[in-house]
Amino acid sequence: MRALFGQFHYQPPSWVPRLAYAADDQVRKHPGCYALAIMITGLMFLIVPQIRHYRDAHRPRPQVRAELRQAQGLLLMPAVTPIIKNKPQPQPMTVQFNVSVAKLDAVGKTAAGVTLTPAHSGVWTWSTDKLLVFTPAKDWPAGQEYTVRLDPAQLPKEVVVKEPVWKGKTQPLVLSVTGSEFEIDPRDPSMQNVVVGLSSTHPLDRAQIEQLVSLEVVGGAKIFDWKGQKPDALFSVTEGKLQREFWIRTARIQVPVKEDFVKITLHKELTSTVGGSSLAADIISKVRVPDVDSGFKITDANTEILKADDGEPEQFLFINTEGYVTTENLLKHLSVWQEPPNFRITDVNGRRVAPREYDMTEDVLRQYAPVSLKPVELELSDDHPATTRHAFKFLTEKQGRLFVRITQGVEALGGFRLSREFRSFKSAPRFPKEVQLLGKGGILALNGERKLSLQSRGVPFLRVKMARVPARQVNHLVVMTEGDFANPYFTMNDSFDESNIAHFLRRVQPVAMKNEFQACYSVIDFASALQAPDPADADASRGLFFLTAEGVQPTPESKKTMEGDAVEDDWRVMEQATTNRFVLVTDLGLMVKTNANGSRDVFVQSIQSGEPVNGAVITVMAKNGEYLLQQTTADGHVLLPDVSNFQREKRPVAIVATLGNDLSFLPFERPDRLLDFSRFDIGGVQASEQEALEAFVFTERGVYRPGDDIHVSAVLKRRDWAAGLAGLPLEMDLVNAKDEVIDTQKIVLSADGFMDVKMKTEESDPTGRYIARLYLVKGNDERIRLGQSLFKVEDFQPDRMKIDVTLTGNELAGWLQPSDIKADVSLQTLFGFPAAKRLLKARMELSPGAFAFAQFPDFIFHNRLPEAEDTEETEAGQKINLGEQKTDDTGAAQFEGEPADRRL
Numbered sequence: 001m002r003a004l005f006g007q008f009h010y011q012p013p014s015w016v017p018r019l020a021y022a023a024d025d026q027v028r029k030h031p032g033c034y035a036l037a038i039m040i041t042g043l044m045f046l047i048v049p050q051i052r053h054y055r056d057a058h059r060p061r062p063q064v065r066a067e068l069r070q071a072q073g074l075l076l077m078p079a080v081t082p083i084i085k086n087k088p089q090p091q092p093m094t095v096q097f098n099v100s101v102a103k104l105d106a107v108g109k110t111a112a113g114v115t116l117t118p119a120h121s122g123v124w125t126w127s128t129d130k131l132l133v134f135t136p137a138k139d140w141p142a143g144q145e146y147t148v149r150l151d152p153a154q155l156p157k158e159v160v161v162k163e164p165v166w167k168g169k170t171q172p173l174v175l176s177v178t179g180s181e182f183e184i185d186p187r188d189p190s191m192q193n194v195v196v197g198l199s200s201t202h203p204l205d206r207a208q209i210e211q212l213v214s215l216e217v218v219g220g221a222k223i224f225d226w227k228g229q230k231p232d233a234l235f236s237v238t239e240g241k242l243q244r245e246f247w248i249r250t251a252r253i254q255v256p257v258k259e260d261f262v263k264i265t266l267h268k269e270l271t272s273t274v275g276g277s278s279l280a281a282d283i284i285s286k287v288r289v290p291d292v293d294s295g296f297k298i299t300d301a302n303t304e305i306l307k308a309d310d311g312e313p314e315q316f317l318f319i320n321t322e323g324y325v326t327t328e329n330l331l332k333h334l335s336v337w338q339e340p341p342n343f344r345i346t347d348v349n350g351r352r353v354a355p356r357e358y359d360m361t362e363d364v365l366r367q368y369a370p371v372s373l374k375p376v377e378l379e380l381s382d383d384h385p386a387t388t389r390h391a392f393k394f395l396t397e398k399q400g401r402l403f404v405r406i407t408q409g410v411e412a413l414g415g416f417r418l419s420r421e422f423r424s425f426k427s428a429p430r431f432p433k434e435v436q437l438l439g440k441g442g443i444l445a446l447n448g449e450r451k452l453s454l455q456s457r458g459v460p461f462l463r464v465k466m467a468r469v470p471a472r473q474v475n476h477l478v479v480m481t482e483g484d485f486a487n488p489y490f491t492m493n494d495s496f497d498e499s500n501i502a503h504f505l506r507r508v509q510p511v512a513m514k515n516e517f518q519a520c521y522s523v524i525d526f527a528s529a530l531q532a533p534d535p536a537d538a539d540a541s542r543g544l545f546f547l548t549a550e551g552v553q554p555t556p557e558s559k560k561t562m563e564g565d566a567v568e569d570d571w572r573v574m575e576q577a578t579t580n581r582f583v584l585v586t587d588l589g590l591m592v593k594t595n596a597n598g599s600r601d602v603f604v605q606s607i608q609s610g611e612p613v614n615g616a617v618i619t620v621m622a623k624n625g626e627y628l629l630q631q632t633t634a635d636g637h638v639l640l641p642d643v644s645n646f647q648r649e650k651r652p653v654a655i656v657a658t659l660g661n662d663l664s665f666l667p668f669e670r671p672d673r674l675l676d677f678s679r680f681d682i683g684g685v686q687a688s689e690q691e692a693l694e695a696f697v698f699t700e701r702g703v704y705r706p707g708d709d710i711h712v713s714a715v716l717k718r719r720d721w722a723a724g725l726a727g728l729p730l731e732m733d734l735v736n737a738k739d740e741v742i743d744t745q746k747i748v749l750s751a752d753g754f755m756d757v758k759m760k761t762e763e764s765d766p767t768g769r770y771i772a773r774l775y776l777v778k779g780n781d782e783r784i785r786l787g788q789s790l791f792k793v794e795d796f797q798p799d800r801m802k803i804d805v806t807l808t809g810n811e812l813a814g815w816l817q818p819s820d821i822k823a824d825v826s827l828q829t830l831f832g833f834p835a836a837k838r839l840l841k842a843r844m845e846l847s848p849g850a851f852a853f854a855q856f857p858d859f860i861f862h863n864r865l866p867e868a869e870d871t872e873e874t875e876a877g878q879k880i881n882l883g884e885q886k887t888d889d890t891g892a893a894q895f896e897g898e899p900a901d902r903r904l
Contacts, residue, residue, distance in 0.1 A: 068158050068159075068160055069099050069100070069101075069158055069159050069160065070099075070160055070162065071097050071098065071099050071101045071159055071160065071161045071162070072097065072098050072161075072162055073095045073096065073097050073098075073101075073132075073150070073161065073164070073166060074095070074096045074097075074098075074166075075093070075094075075095050075148055075166035075167070075168045076093070076094045076095070076096060076168075077093060077146075077168040077169065077170055077171070078090065078091035078092060078093050078136070078140055078170060078171070079091050079171065080171045080201045080202075081139050081140065081201075081202070083242055083244075085767070085795060086241070086242070086795075088139055088203075088242065090136045090138065090139045090140055091140075092133050092134055092135050092136065093116075093133075093134040093136070093146070093148075093168075094127075094131060094132065094133050094134070095131075095132040095148060095150070095166060096130065096131055096132075097130045097131070097132075097161075098130075099130070099159075100129040100130055101129065101130065101155055101156075101159045101161065102126045102128075102129040102130075102132075102155070103129075103155075103156055104129065106126045107126050107127075107128060107129055108125070108126065108127075109125065109126060110123055110124065110125055111124040111125055111126050111132055111154075112151075112154050113150060113151030113153065113154030114132065114134075114148065114149070114150055114151070114154075115148070115149045116134065116146055116147070116148055117146065117147040117148075117149070118144070118146070120136060120138075120140070120146070121136065121137040121138055122134050122135050122136040122137050122138075123135050123137075132150075134148075138274070139202075139203070139274045140170045140171070140274065140276075141170060141272065141274050141275035141276030142170065142171065142172055142173035142201070142202045142271070142272045142274065142275070142276030142277055143169060143170060143171070143172040143173060143276045143277035144169065144170045144275070144276045144277070145167065145168070145169045146167070146168055146169070146170070147165065147166070147167050148165070148166045148167075148168075149164065149165050150164040150165075151164075152164055170276065171201060171202075172201075172276075172277065172280065173200070173201060173202050173270075173271070173272050173276065173277065173278065173279055174200070174201045175198055175199070175200050175201075175266065175270070175279060175283050176198070176199050177196060177197065177198060177283065177285050178197035178198065178199045178245075179195070179196070179197040180194075180195070180196045180197070180264075180285040180286075180287050181194075181195060181287060182194055182253075182287055182288060182289055182290060182295075183195045184323065184324060184413070184414050186324060186385060186386035186387075187385060187386075189324050189386065189412075189413030189414035190413075190414055190415065191252060192252065192253045192255070192414060193249050193250050193251070193252065193253060194249075194250040194253065194262045194264070194287045194289065195247055195248070195249050195250075196247070196248045196264050196285045196287070197245070197246070197247050198245070198246045198247070198248070198266070198283070199244065199245055200243075200244045200245075200246070200272075201244075202244070202272035202273075202274060202276070203242065203243035203244060203272060203273045203274060204243055204244070204246065204270065204272060204273060205243070205273050206237050206239045206243075206246065208270060208271070209237050209246060209248075209266065209270065210237050212266055212267045212269055212270050213235060213237070213248060213264065213265070213266050213267075214264075214265045214267070215234045215235055215250065215262065215263070215264055215265075216262070216263040216265070217260055217261075217262055217263075218260060218261040218262070218263055218286070219256075219258070219260035219261065220260075221256040221257075221258065221260040221289075222254070222256075223253045223254050223255075223256050223260060223262070223289055224250070224251050224252070224253065224254070225254055226251075226252045226253075226254050227254070231251035231252065233251065234250060234251050235248055235249060235250045235251065235264075236248075236249050236251075237249075243273065248264055248266075250262060250264075253289060255290075255291060255292055255295065255414070255415045255416070256289060256291050257291060257292075258291050259288060259289060259290050259291040259294050260288075260289050261286050261287065261288055261289065262286070262287050262289055263284065263285075263286045264284070264285050264286075264287070265282055265283070265284050266279075266282065266283040266284075267279075267282050268280065268281050268282050268283075290416070292415060292416055292417060293416075293417065293419035294419065295323055295412070295414065295415075295416035296321065296322065296323035296325065296410070296412035296414075296416035296417060296418055297321065297322040297323065297418070298319065298320070298321055298322075298406055298418065298422035299320045299321060299322050300320050300424070301317065301318065301319050301320070301404045301422075301424050301426060302317075302318050302320075302426065303315065303316065303317050303318070303402065303426045303427065303428065303429045304316050304318065304429060305429045305430075305431065305432065312517070312518075312519065313431055313432060313457075313517060314393055314395075314517075315393065315394050315395060315396065315428070315429050315431075316376070316391055316392065316393055316394075317336065317373065317391070317392045317393075317394060317402075317404070317426070318389060318390065318391055318392075319334070319389075319390045319392070319404075319406070320388060320389050320390075321388045321389075321390070321412075322388065323388070323412050323413070323414065323416055324386040324387070324388065324412060324413040324414065325390075325410060325411070325412040325413060326413070327375045327377070327390050328375070329410055329411050329412070330390055330406070330410060331373065331375055331392070332410075333406050333407045333408075333409065333410045333418070334373065334392070334404075334405075334406050335370070335404075335405050335406075335407075336370070336371040336373060336394065336402055336403065336404050336405075337365055337368035337369060337370050337371060337402070337403045337405075338368060338369045338370075338371050338396055338398060338400050338401070338402055338403075338428065339355075339368055339400040339401040339402070339403060339425075340367060340368065340369070340400060341398070341399060341400055343355070343367070343368075343400070345359060345364065356425075357423040357424065357425065358423070360403055360405070360423065365403075368403060369398075371394050371396055371402065372394060372395075373392040373393070373394050374392060374393045374394070375390070375391070375392055375393075376391040376392065376393050378390075378391055386413060395517070396428055397431075397515055397516045397517070398428070399428065399430075400428060401425045401426065401427060401428065402425070402426045402427070402428050403423070403424075403425055404422070404423070404424045404425075404426055405421065405422065405423050406418065406421065406422040407421050408420055408421045430516075431457065431458050431516045431517045432457065432458065432575070433457065433458045433459055433551050433574045433575040433576075433577040434455070434456060434457040434458065434459075434519075434551075434577055435454065435455075435456045435457075435459060435462065435549055435550065435551045435577045435578060435579050436454070436455055436456075436579050437452055437453070437454050437455075437547075437549065437579050437581055438452075438453040438454065438455055439452070439453065440486070441486055442485050442486035442487075442581055442582050442583050442584055443583075443584050443585075443586065443607070444526065444583060444584070444585045444586075445585075445586075445587060445607045445608050446543065446585055446586050446587040446607075446608075446662055447587055447608045448608065450525065450526040450527055450530065450585055451523050451524065451525050451526065452523070452524045452526075452547070452581075452583070453521060453522075453523060453524075454521070454522045454523070454524055454549055454579075455519050455520070455521055455522075456511055456513075456519070456520050456521075456522060456551055456577070457516075457517070457518070457519050457520065458513070458516045458517070458551070458574075458577075459511060459513065459551025459552070459553070459574055459577055460510065460511055460513050460553060461508050461509070461510055461511060461551070461552050461553065461554075461571065462508065462509050462510075462511055462522060462549055462550065462551060462552070463506070463507075463508050463549070463550045463552045463567055463571050463573075464506070464507055464508070464509060464524055464547070464548070464549050465504060465505070465506050465546075465547070465548040465549075465550075466504070466505040466506075466526070466529045466545050466546075466547055467498045467499070467502035467503070467504050467505075467545060467546035467547075467548075468502055468503045468504075468505065468529060468534075468542055468544065468545055469498070469501055469502045469544035469545070469546070470501075470502075470503070470544075471544075471656070471658070471663050472625060473501040473502070474544070474621060474654050474656055474665050475621050475622065475623055475624070475625045475653050475654060476500070476501050476625075477501060477544070478653045478654045478665075478667045478668070478670070479623060479653055480492065480496055485582065485584075486581050486582055487580070487581060487582065488582055498546040502546060503534055504565075505528075505529050506563065506564060506565060506567045506568065507562060507563040507564075507567065508552065508561070508562045508563070508567050508571060509522065509562075524547070524549065526545065526583070526585055529542070529545065530542050530543065530585060542585075542661065543584055543585040543586050543662065543663050543664075544582075544583075544584055544585075544663070545582070545583045545584075545585070546580070546582055546583075547580060547581050547582070547583050548578065548579075548580040549578065549579050549580070550573045550577065550578040550579075551573065551574045551575075551577030551578070552571035552572060552573055552574060553571065553572065553574055554570060554571055554572075555569070555570060555571065555572050558570040558571065584664065584665075586607070586662055586663060586664040587606055587607050587608055587659075587662055588604055588606070588607070588613060588616060588657045588659060588662055588663070588664035589604065589605045589606070589607045589664070590602065590603070590604060590655070590657055590664050590665070590666050591603045591605075592655060592666055597642060598641075598642030598643075598644050599639060599640060599641055599642050600639070600640040600655075601637065601638075601639055601640075602618050602633075602637065602638050602639075602640060602655060602657075603636055603637050604616045604618070604633050604636050604637075604657055605636055611636075612633075612635050612636020612637070613633060613636050613659060614633055614634060614635060614636065615632060615633065615659060616632065616633045616636075616657050616658065616659040617630055617631075617632055617657070617658045617659070618630065618631050618632070618633060618638050618640065618655065618656070618657055619655070619656045619657075619658070620640060620643055620652050620654075620655055620656075620668070621652070621653060621654045621655075621656055622646065622649065622650045622651060622652055622653065623648075623649055623650065623651045623652075623653050624649040624650065626650060628643055628646060628650065628652055629641070629643065633657075640655075652668045652669075653667065653668050653669075654666065654667055654668055655668060692718070692719050693716055693717070693718060693719075693725075693776060693786055694716070694717055694718075694719055694786070694787075695714050695715065695716045695774050695786035695787035696714060696715045696787060697712065697713070697714045697772060697773075697774050697786075697787040697788055697789040698712075698713055698714070698789050699711065699712055699713070699772065699789055699791050700713075701791075702791050702792060703791065703792045703793075703794055704761065704770075704791065704792070704793050704794075705793065705794065705795065706761055706762065706763045706764070706765045706767065706793055706795065707761055707762060707763040707765075708761055708793075709758050709759070709760055709761075710734070710758070710759045710760075710761060710770075710772070710791070711756060711757075711758055711759075712732060712734075712756070712757050712758075712759060712772045712789065713754070713755065713756045713757075714732075714754075714755050714756075714774050714786075714787065715753060715754055716728075716749060716753045716754075716755070716786065717753055723751075725749055725751065725753050726749065726750060726751035727748055727749065728748070728749040728776065729746070729747075729748060729749075729776070729777040730746070730747040730748070730749055730755065730774060730775065730776060730777065730786075731744060731745070731746055731747070731774075731775045731777055731783065732744070732745050732747060732757050732759070732772060732773070732774055732775075733772070733773045733775065734759045734761075734770065734771075734772055735770065735771040735772075735773065736761075736765055736766055736768075736770055736793075737766045737767060737768025737769055737770060737793070738766055738768075742761070742762075742765065743759045743760060745757050745759065746777075759772070761793060765793065766793075767792075767793050767794050767795055768792070768793065769790060769791075769792055770790070770791055770792065770793050771788055771789070771790055772788060772789045772791070773785060773787075773788040774786045774787050774788065801827055801828065801829050801835050801838075802827075802828055802829075803825065803826070803827050803828075804825070804826045804828075805823055805824070805825050805826075806823070806824045806826075807821060807822070807823055807824075808821075808822050808823075808824060816897075817897075817898075818844075818880070818897040818898035819896065819897055819898040820897065821844075821896075821897030821898075822894055822895065822896060822897060823842060823844075823882070823894065823895040823897070824892070824894050825840060825842075825885075825887070825892065825893045825894065825895065826891055826892055827840070827887050827891040827892075827893070828891050834887070834889065834890045834891030834892075835887060835891045836887055836888065836889045836890070836891055837886055837887060837889075838886065838887045838891075839884060839885075839886055840884065840885050840886070840887065840893055840895075841881075841883075841884050842881075842882035842883070842884075842885070842895045843879055843880065843881050843882060844879070844880045844882055844897065845879050845880075846879075846880070880898070882895045882896065882897075883895070
């Protein structure tokens with residue numbers, strides 16, 4: 001320190017030592033006084049702060065009655081006006097506050113002190129203490145800026161609103177193009193137009209749109225000079241619903257020599273009918289107008305397998321086009337060839353490759369096999385008689401690609417033609433491999449043929465597996481499976497299945513397969529499985545089988561074993577062509593009725609004769625396989641006592657009936673073999689419910705309109721028909737389509753048990769299904785539902801009609817001329833009134849068939865043409881349009897069998 005700061009020397013003044021000596025002397029002389037002074041000083045340090053704290057706590061202060069609340073509001077502008085029930089519903093404008101600002105007695109009432117600038121008709125309301133809502137009386141103008149002012153004097157004194165002025169702008173006018181295309185009328189393909197669809201957020205005036213639309217042909221082609229004549233107007237505007245949808249359609253177009261473009265512009269000066277700002281920018285749409293060679297194209301081709309009405313699969317080729325063409329004209333230029341298996345050509349590099357579309361020269365096509373096509377008429381409507389999808393049926397069983405070629409020059413409708421040849425390779429669709437058992441159900445009569453019929457397609461062999469379930473395994477069969485009786489499934493998948501409880505019999509049988517597409521029919525005979533001895537199972541009952549049939553073909557190293565376990569390895573399944581069923585071969589038909597006391601009536605009858613079976617042993621089998629009880633039928637019936645007290649391993653699982661080596665069973669508590677009682681009157685109630693109330697609720701009609709009064713009636717009774725219903729407290733709820741209770745009425749029931757209430761709906765209520773529910777009031781907010789009635793609330797009900805057509809002519813003649821046939825039509829509304837002045841269109845279809853006449857009992861007639869040797873059978877038949885007629889005042893009209901324009 002000395003080295004850093006140097007040396008310091010301090011000498012106190014002379015009075016300091018003298019004062020210290022004097023103080024020390026006084027302390028020595030009076031030690032008690034000084035000790036008391038020190039103690040008093042310490043106490044003062046402790047007591048004085050407590051006194052000051054007490055004074056601060058008890059001094060008078062000004063009283064504060066309420067806490068000031070600082071509030072901030074957020075203005076939310078209305079969204080685009082939606083369309084609800086075909087009516088525009090303007091959305092509200094709201095001011096949302098972060099704290100409570102409104103007086104409690106003002107909630108739900110009209111708000112005072114709120115102004116909207118510029119003015120707009122509507123009402124300000126305090127929806128909640130934090131939400132101020134303006135409900136408009138008319139639609140909002142587009143893009144209009146509004147100012148909202150709130151007078152703070154109308155609020156409680158403790159509320160302070162920061163900046164009680166808000167500004168916002170409504171939704172702008174927006175127009176979107178919903179579609180722009182060159183359109184060909186399918187009813188008259190020579191009628192061609194450019195159509196542009198528009199959708200608006202606000203209602204528009206069609207006349208203003210017509211004034212603000214301009215049309216320009218970009219290339220200058222005279223496409224609107226149809227046959228040299230200029231149209232009166234280049235376009236027309238069609239209005240959709242609620243002035244928000246519009247279509248701009250040009251005049252009829254003459255197909256140009258060279259394609260051109262039509263430019264349609266809707267200028268931005270367009271405004272909405274509700275006012276406000278105009279469009280932000282012009283709406284421009286440019287559409288291509290094709291020439292003769294570009295107005296028709298082949299878009300693609302594809303092949304499919306479709307099933308006919310009789311379930312037979314057929315091969316189809318579909319050609320899709322851009323533009324319309326008749327199937328006959330398309331077929332003239334359409335050719336299909338099938339490629340030989342493993343066909344290859346040599347490319348420019350000397351490699352062997354599969355040919356591509358541009359490699360298909362005439363020399364290559366000579367090595368391909370031509371495929372015969374048969375056009376198929378697709379179902380068309382009168383409003384759309386032309387199609388862009390054309391179907392052709394063909395047949396080939398060989399594998400190999402199909403080469404599809406459509407040469408140029410196809411004459412399409414509307415004056416167009418195909419300018420470029422279409423080429424494409426498509427795969428030949430393969431016929432599916434199918435195996436299915438015919439018929440339904442899983443029971444075969446023991447004394448019948450004991451055979452199941454099976455239909456297969458495209459499989460040369462069937463592998464049949466019969467897994468026989470011994471009678472002692474019935475408990476496992478019931479417990480470990482679920483599903484219906486004919487198609488049960490094991491709940492534990494691979495860990496427990498039929499292989500755990502059954503004895504298997506496997507065999508392969510050939511199928512008389514003619515080709516890949518025709519159905520073949522085989523028979524599965526259970527006789528050998530029923531009679532074959534089984535040393536591993538001495539049980540004589542052999543009627544329970546898991547049956548599996550699979551379409552198979554031999555494996556590469558197959559020994560083609562036809563029976564035994566080796567068939568699993570020598571044969572493989574073809575494309576999952578498999579079917580299965582659980583089959584019970586028996587003559588014992590069982591029916592079980594469960595009684596209220598838990599007992600069961602079991603009835604046994606012969607499936608073959610229908611007579612009751614006597615001497616059949618009825619056994620209740622437990623979960624562990626024990627027999628809980630056994631009884632023998634007398635006159636085909638036994639009464640089994642209640643066995644519900646058996647639990648755990650002795651829980652009953654099946655009722656088994658045996659007679660000799662015949663066995664049948666029913667699961668004890670499963671609903672998969674319940675009897676259908678829908679045709680029988682089996683109503684009834686339990687004895688303990690005799691005093692319960694029943695109610696039938698109904699309305700005077702099934703359909704109402706929003707705003708209608710709904711009259712709901714009900715009839716109440718006790719199940720024992722006893723009296724004493726007068727004065728019962730009831731409630732009727734009306735539930736709308738949104739599951740909301742919109743009306744509740746209290747009713748006191750009269751002595752006769754009849755009641756009627758009138759319930760009100762509003763015009764703004766949603767449409768749909770409504771429910772009227774009747775309750776019995778028990779007290780303490782407890783209600784018991786007694787009944788309900790369903791009805792509909794709809795805006796309108798379509799005018800539905802019913803038609804009756806009667807053919808008249810010379811019914812005794814064997815052959816009739818079309819002119820001799822008349823069709824008498826009677827058209828009525830569903831309310832029974834004649835449907836007068838309605839337009840009817842008729843078409844007569846003549847189809848080939850076999851038929852007979854009473855005058856010639858030994859003959860059968862037909863009108864099918866003979867089958868050609870190298871083509872498929874030609875179908876006779878045609879469709880004849882009978883024209884149009886209007887019904888008279890009685891709803892009647894008559895069509896001639898041959899139109900007037902076809903008569904000689």
